[in-house]
Amino acid sequence: MVPKNNQEPLLNKDCPLRQVINIIGDKWTLPVLYVLTQGTKRYSELQREIPGISKKMLTQTLRKLESDKILRRKVYPVVPPKTEYNLTTFGDKLIEPLCVLADWAEAHQDELQMICDRRNQSK
Amino acid sequence: MVPKNNQEPLLNKDCPLRQVINIIGDKWTLPVLYVLTQGTKRYSELQREIPGISKKMLTQTLRKLESDKILRRKVYPVVPPKTEYNLTTFGDKLIEPLCVLADWAEAHQDELQMICDRRNQSK
DNA sequence: ATTTTTGGGAACCATTAGGTAACTATAGTA
DNA sequence: TACTATAGTTACCTAATGGTTCCCAAAAAT
Numbered sequence: 387m388v389p390k391n392n393q394e395p396l397l398n399k400d401c402p403l404r405q406v407i408n409i410i411g412d413k414w415t416l417p418v419l420y421v422l423t424q425g426t427k428r429y430s431e432l433q434r435e436i437p438g439i440s441k442k443m444l445t446q447t448l449r450k451l452e453s454d455k456i457l458r459r460k461v462y463p464v465v466p467p468k469t470e471y472n473l474t475t476f477g478d479k480l481i482e483p484l485c486v487l488a489d490w491a492e493a494h495q496d497e498l499q500m501i502c503d504r505r506n507q508s509k
Numbered sequence: 510m511v512p513k514n515n516q517e518p519l520l521n522k523d524c525p526l527r528q529v530i531n532i533i534g535d536k537w538t539l540p541v542l543y544v545l546t547q548g549t550k551r552y553s554e555l556q557r558e559i560p561g562i563s564k565k566m567l568t569q570t571l572r573k574l575e576s577d578k579i580l581r582r583k584v585y586p587v588v589p590p591k592t593e594y595n596l597t598t599f600g601d602k603l604i605e606p607l608c609v610l611a612d613w614a615e616a617h618q619d620e621l622q623m624i625c626d627r628r629n630q631s632k
Numbered sequence: 633a634t635t636t637t638t639g640g641g642a643a644c645c646a647t648t649a650g651g652t653a654a655c656t657a658t659a660g661t662a
Numbered sequence: 663t664a665c666t667a668t669a670g671t672t673a674c675c676t677a678a679t680g681g682t683t684c685c686c687a688a689a690a691a692t
Binding site: 397398400401402403404405406409411416453454455479480482483484486487488489490494495497498499501502504505508 | 578
Binding site: 535536537563565566569587588589590 | 649650651652657658659660
């Protein structure tokens with residue numbers, strides 16, 4: 387009898403945790419999600435509220451999250467264009483465990499900053 | 510991720526949460542950390558227990574985590590070489606909030622798998 | 633008549649991440 | 663004598679990520 391492939395869920399590079407990290411790990415995904423926790427936003431609002439993001443990256447990030455069904459995109463056929471974005475219920479649920487990590491990160495802000503500084507210095 | 514005060518520690522691309530993601534977001538970091546939660550491991554043990562990792566990536570991942578003080582590297586001056594790795598207390602602490610995310614990810618395994626499948630399909 | 637507004641798309645480039653293969657040293661073993 | 667085990671290093675290549683700049687339409691405002 388072949389042993390059941392009960393692979394450790396945290397071991398390999400396709401584990402669920404890794405999948406989450408892949409989904410939200412892009413440079414601009416967290417800022418976008420964060421702004422959307424404040425409610426429905428238009429494209430231009432997102433761009434204004436996320437310092438440094440370019441149109442290309444904003445569009446790219448939004449489209450990816452839309453196809454992941456983490457957010458919803460609603461286009462109004464008017465001119466000039468109007469598009470609204472808001473989190474799906476799945477997006478809302480995803481936010482919760484991220485908050486835990488975010489709280490930990492805030493609590494360890496100084497250590498994290500030191501790590502990042504050390505990395506930038508050694509480059 | 511819920512706004513707490515007038516600060517915006519989760520908004521910009523250098524926020525603490527983003528810093529954590531940067532630190533543990535590399536392809537092989539989570540598998541390495543996971544194996545090390547089982548205790549001290551030698552280089553060859555890590556390589557055996559992490560399917561698919563190459564020597565180059567294992568070394569690279571370990572060195573980065575060492576300079577981040579997430580793990581400790583102990584070299585025995587013998588031949589053939591012997592090197593042991595284990596988590597620091599900071600590494601141990603880092604694991605905890607990641608477990609919360611990992612638990613959520615496991616609970617939503619199916620949805621996550623669908624997202625990843627859809628992404629791979631559209632490529 | 634011209635500019636502004638909005639939500640993009642397309643082309644192009646630079647940087648980074650990650651993968652493969654070959655090479656290293658030295659003691660012990662067959 | 664040749665081979666194995668260990669813990670790497672190096673050079674080279676490709677793919678993915680992210681950034682910049684320019685282009686678009688059509689109505690409204692100046």
